[in-house]
Amino acid sequence: MYDIVGIESPDTLEAAIEMLSNNPNLKIIAGGTDVLVQMRNGALEEIALLSLRNIPGMADIRIMDNGTISIGAMATFAEIFRSSIINEHLPVLSEAAVSVGGPQIRNMATIGGNICNGAVSADSATTLFAYNAELKLLSREGERTVPIEEFYAGPGKVNLQPAEILTAILIPETGYRKTSGCYIKHSTRKAMDIAMLGVSVVCKTAGGKFTDVRIALGVAAPVPIRCREAEAYAIGKETSSEIIREIGRYAVRASRARDSWRASKAYREHLIEVLVFRALKEAVIRDGGEDIG
Amino acid sequence: MAFEIVGKRAVRKDAAAKVTGRAKYADDFFERDMLVGKVLRSPYAHAIVKSIDTGKAKALPGVEAVITHEDLPKLKYATAGHPWSLDPGHRDVADRYILTDKARYVGDGVAAVVAVDALTAEKALKLIEVEYEVLPFVLDPEKAMLPGAPVIHEERPDNILGATSEEIGNIEEDFKKADYIFEGVYETSIVQHCHLEIQSAYAYVDADGRIVIVSSTQIPHIARRIVGQALGVPWGQIRVIKPYIGGGFGNKQDVVVEPLAAAMSLAVNGRPVRFALTREECFVDTRTRHAMKLYLKTAVTKEGKLLSLHMKPICNNGAYASHGHTVALSAGGKFRLLYDFNSMKYEPKTVYTNLPSAGAMRAYGCPQIFYALESHIEDIAREMKIDPIEFRKQNLISVGKKDPHSDIVVRTFGLRECIEKGKQLIKWDEKLEKYKEQKGIKRRGLGMACFSYASGTYPHGFEIAGARVVMNQDGSVQLQVGATEIGQGSDTVLSQIAAEVLGLPYDMVHVVSQQDTDITPFDLGAYASRQTFVSGAAVKKAAEEAKRKVLEIAAWKTGLSIEEMDIKSARIVERKSGSEICTLEDIAMESYYDRLNAAPIEGNASANVRTNAMAYGVTFAEVEVDMETGRIEIIEIYNVHDSGVIINPLLAEGQVHGGVSMGLGYALSEQLLFDTNTGRPLNNNFLDYKLQTIMDTPDVGYAFVQIPDPEGSVGQKSLGENTTISTAPAVRNAVLNATGIAFNKIPMTPQTVFEKLKQNGLL
Numbered sequence A: 001m002y003d004i005v006g007i008e009s010p011d012t013l014e015a016a017i018e019m020l021s022n023n024p025n026l027k028i029i030a031g032g033t034d035v036l037v038q039m040r041n042g043a044l045e046e047i048a049l050l051s052l053r054n055i056p057g058m059a060d061i062r063i064m065d066n067g068t069i070s071i072g073a074m075a076t077f078a079e080i081f082r083s084s085i086i087n088e089h090l091p092v093l094s095e096a097a098v099s100v101g102g103p104q105i106r107n108m109a110t111i112g113g114n115i116c117n118g119a120v121s122a123d124s125a126t127t128l129f130a131y132n133a134e135l136k137l138l139s140r141e142g143e144r145t146v147p148i149e150e151f152y153a154g155p156g157k158v159n160l161q162p163a164e165i166l167t168a169i170l171i172p173e174t175g176y177r178k179t180s181g182c183y184i185k186h187s188t189r190k191a192m193d194i195a196m197l198g199v200s201v202v203c204k205t206a207g208g209k210f211t212d213v214r215i216a217l218g219v220a221a222p223v224p225i226r227c228r229e230a231e232a233y234a235i236g237k238e239t240s241s242e243i244i245r246e247i248g249r250y251a252v253r254a255s256r257a258r259d260s261w262r263a264s265k266a267y268r269e270h271l272i273e274v275l276v277f278r279a280l281k282e283a284v285i286r287d288g289g290e291d292i293g
Numbered sequence B: 001m002a003f004e005i006v007g008k009r010a011v012r013k014d015a016a017a018k019v020t021g022r023a024k025y026a027d028d029f030f031e032r033d034m035l036v037g038k039v040l041r042s043p044y045a046h047a048i049v050k051s052i053d054t055g056k057a058k059a060l061p062g063v064e065a066v067i068t069h070e071d072l073p074k075l076k077y078a079t080a081g082h083p084w085s086l087d088p089g090h091r092d093v094a095d096r097y098i099l100t101d102k103a104r105y106v107g108d109g110v111a112a113v114v115a116v117d118a119l120t121a122e123k124a125l126k127l128i129e130v131e132y133e134v135l136p137f138v139l140d141p142e143k144a145m146l147p148g149a150p151v152i153h154e155e156r157p158d159n160i161l162g163a164t165s166e167e168i169g170n171i172e173e174d175f176k177k178a179d180y181i182f183e184g185v186y187e188t189s190i191v192q193h194c195h196l197e198i199q200s201a202y203a204y205v206d207a208d209g210r211i212v213i214v215s216s217t218q219i220p221h222i223a224r225r226i227v228g229q230a231l232g233v234p235w236g237q238i239r240v241i242k243p244y245i246g247g248g249f250g251n252k253q254d255v256v257v258e259p260l261a262a263a264m265s266l267a268v269n270g271r272p273v274r275f276a277l278t279r280e281e282c283f284v285d286t287r288t289r290h291a292m293k294l295y296l297k298t299a300v301t302k303e304g305k306l307l308s309l310h311m312k313p314i315c316n317n318g319a320y321a322s323h324g325h326t327v328a329l330s331a332g333g334k335f336r337l338l339y340d341f342n343s344m345k346y347e348p349k350t351v352y353t354n355l356p357s358a359g360a361m362r363a364y365g366c367p368q369i370f371y372a373l374e375s376h377i378e379d380i381a382r383e384m385k386i387d388p389i390e391f392r393k394q395n396l397i398s399v400g401k402k403d404p405h406s407d408i409v410v411r412t413f414g415l416r417e418c419i420e421k422g423k424q425l426i427k428w429d430e431k432l433e434k435y436k437e438q439k440g441i442k443r444r445g446l447g448m449a450c451f452s453y454a455s456g457t458y459p460h461g462f463e464i465a466g467a468r469v470v471m472n473q474d475g476s477v478q479l480q481v482g483a484t485e486i487g488q489g490s491d492t493v494l495s496q497i498a499a500e501v502l503g504l505p506y507d508m509v510h511v512v513s514q515q516d517t518d519i520t521p522f523d524l525g526a527y528a529s530r531q532t533f534v535s536g537a538a539v540k541k542a543a544e545e546a547k548r549k550v551l552e553i554a555a556w557k558t559g560l561s562i563e564e565m566d567i568k569s570a571r572i573v574e575r576k577s578g579s580e581i582c583t584l585e586d587i588a589m590e591s592y593y594d595r596l597n598a599a600p601i602e603g604n605a606s607a608n609v610r611t612n613a614m615a616y617g618v619t620f621a622e623v624e625v626d627m628e629t630g631r632i633e634i635i636e637i638y639n640v641h642d643s644g645v646i647i648n649p650l651l652a653e654g655q656v657h658g659g660v661s662m663g664l665g666y667a668l669s670e671q672l673l674f675d676t677n678t679g680r681p682l683n684n685n686f687l688d689y690k691l692q693t694i695m696d697t698p699d700v701g702y703a704f705v706q707i708p709d710p711e712g713s714v715g716q717k718s719l720g721e722n723t724t725i726s727t728a729p730a731v732r733n734a735v736l737n738a739t740g741i742a743f744n745k746i747p748m749t750p751q752t753v754f755e756k757l758k759q760n761g762l763l
């Protein structure tokens, strides 16, 4: 059951930081699609909540003067996959957003909650890794910006300081300009499911060669990861079927998959190889390349 | 027979109530000061409860009562939703208490709390101190039968709940005569019904001291009896009310929450207590579908004639009997009337293990049996290089076939037409040719599977149904039925039958959807695809009685004989000329207000249906297998049914959609998993239990071959459960066609497909 002892709904960020600083036990709630589930499972007891819903502007999606795209932490997945900015510049994030849960969940679930919850299966995380996203965090000490890769600390753990709020996700222009990409979520069901493996690739090509490749995996290690070795191998290589297959094999090296009743290590590693190939192949096609089979 | 209303796409009687949210389910009823009950469950798969200290829990403010087995009568009872048997040898196995003194699976209820709200109740559960003596446990039925295995119930030291052997002809002789002998082993997994509305009941003691239980049940009259037995209270002291219910699929053909709900209320002086399960509890503490391992051995002549079949299913029953061995026994009676074997031996064993109890689930053992049988038949045909459809066709039974054990005779047999129709729908020949030499990553294949099923439980079971028709002043009627509407559409179909018989427009039949054991005619409830066939007979009888009374008044008024008149569109007409004599309203008004002869018209009937009708059908499936990821996609799927006259095509199509979707989950993704080291459930929630969503469900095609069955009140046979029987083997056979790999275990999840592809050197 929902063991809630109180809820605060401040209408400014400053007030929210103040409340959090004064009461370290306050639990932030955004869409509540993780918090409430944890509460119902008995993982959170006698909880006082702090809701971010009344703070204006926290769901804004915009392009700043320097070309950086800023996505408010409170933007829901429904807002994200319908946003023209996202669809034009970060289509892979749109693809990831629409893969989340079902319509009701996408209407409630926020991208900030998805990241701060720290799940390795978070559908937005892999893609944000691939776009080189940064996180804007605010606390009494002020604002800090950290690359998303540094934010993940372990399964379900993130480097959020006490009384700190994620306000926005920033994608610098170099992260997305002239890129193509693809997100593949492998799950048993086509909706209302968590990824057994998530593969997100973002790449740039020139003259039939890869000039930039970023590959991120979800559920391949305790936290979402980038496949640096595979990425390095790809640079300057032709966008051919053999090369992309090889990149898939390299990607497996970055993973630390394990056996569980949900899927075996062998199967996950096999999927990494196959799905990195498929995602990158699709990214090349979307980039105007041909279907290399 | 020409029908006016039967056969029409009449809109469901409950459609408006359900889509507007006005339909009230058990959870929608409130009583003043209602308390909430919760259960403390064993964390061990097998453990003796040595002592329970409830002191701290009782001291928590807001806690009204804490009960354990010590507070309840030491009465063992059986929970299966079967009619009571006057013959003690024919009764269900009584092997459980309301709260146990020995946990037999993880989740077994050992104590219960009644508190002012759910949160307080849950906090109190944590304060109950239980001392357990942990015992070794067993999850696998074959291991449970080995000497030295942990004994789950003292009464059954070998853990065998039921073991039977039925032989027709002489299999030994036929196996000697055989040109070929084939063997196969097939396995199915534990799955659950996943009805949207979870088991929920509330109970209170009314002003007359009687126990009233409002429950989401398929079987109110049976529930009343079982609660009486569990509590040791005369059955008449109990009243069970069944409001609208959100699905059951057999899981509510069992008495799961009602006895404890009543015990909770009794523990607080009869105050109302709500006892509703969570989804996580529902997965472990209601019922499941028996996982079966089936050993098949078949004798065949070189011409491809099926000579003999020896089938030995091992059924994993879990911790308590519930429907137990009846499931396997009943399924045995159903598959025997499909292929014309010269001899057959059926030897099922049903075994206790330390798992949640298996019970009734849509098609009662047949999805398991037909998965095995239709996979096996496919394998034999391939082995013998005979076209699998031709092989089946040359071995089908024909009209007049009689099962020597049940004496059921096949009166109508439309399966051959069903097969032809299915072949055309899926474009079988054309596609088979096209998919012959595939090399790519995505490979397509076609498969099919047949089934046979009964309409109700006769003669193994007893089939009684009740109905009452009460005519209003305007000639409309209330129809009261003991049959329970659980979403399958029985209220609608039974109203159509009543309207047809009475010559009324469909809208003039007002069905009383709620069952109340104090008021409702006696009927066993919703199960075994019996309502249309069995309860339909009672409705027809009650409607005929009311009609006769109407015509008696008309005869008295006109001087015509009853036989010379009829009722058409709520008018009394002369049969010969068709001319109107008077309105039905005229007659109804006289029945109410004629100073001399007033006697409002009612028809009251109980039907003891001592017959059965075999129904048939087939599934045709086209799949695409991703040879790299192991994913199986359904491209097209068709069910073609021989269910006699289809009373309402709209509802029949709905049954097919639901049944096939359930069958696809069975084939591809659903399975309840347990930790073999602890016996704990791993995936008792909808995140990890992969019930299919609408996004996973393909368009489902259907067709009906309608041959009126002479024993159906309007020519009907069963349909509801039938729709889910042949899906899994058809998909399995299609995957075999696509990949050359035979999957002898379901579900065929991407992980298992990956493993098989590897084993076969395809990856």
Ligand SMILES: Cc1cc2nc3c(=O)[nH]c(=O)nc-3n(C[C@H](O)[C@H](O)[C@H](O)COP(=O)(O)OP(=O)(O)OC[C@H]3O[C@@H](n4cnc5c(N)ncnc54)[C@H](O)[C@@H]3O)c2cc1C
Residues within 6 Å of the ligand: A027, A028, A029, A030, A031, A032, A033, A034, A035, A036, A037, A052, A073, A074, A099, A100, A101, A102, A105, A108, A109, A110, A111, A112, A113, A114, A115, A116, A117, A121, A122, A123, A124, A160, A164, A165, A166, A167, A192, A193, A194, A195
């Ligand atoms: C039925 C269902 C299906 C789901 N399907 C998917 C799926 O397909 N893919 C997927 O990735 N996830 C899925 N989820 C999980 C969940 O919906 C997502 O993780 C979602 O993005 C969480 O966002 P929220 O706004 O609901 O977070 P909340 O539940 O409100 O919060 C999550 C966590 O983040 C913290 N938090 C939230 N916002 C901030 C902030 N701005 N600053 C600091 N901390 C913050 C909270 O304190 C909490 O710890 C599903 C959940 C459900 C119930």
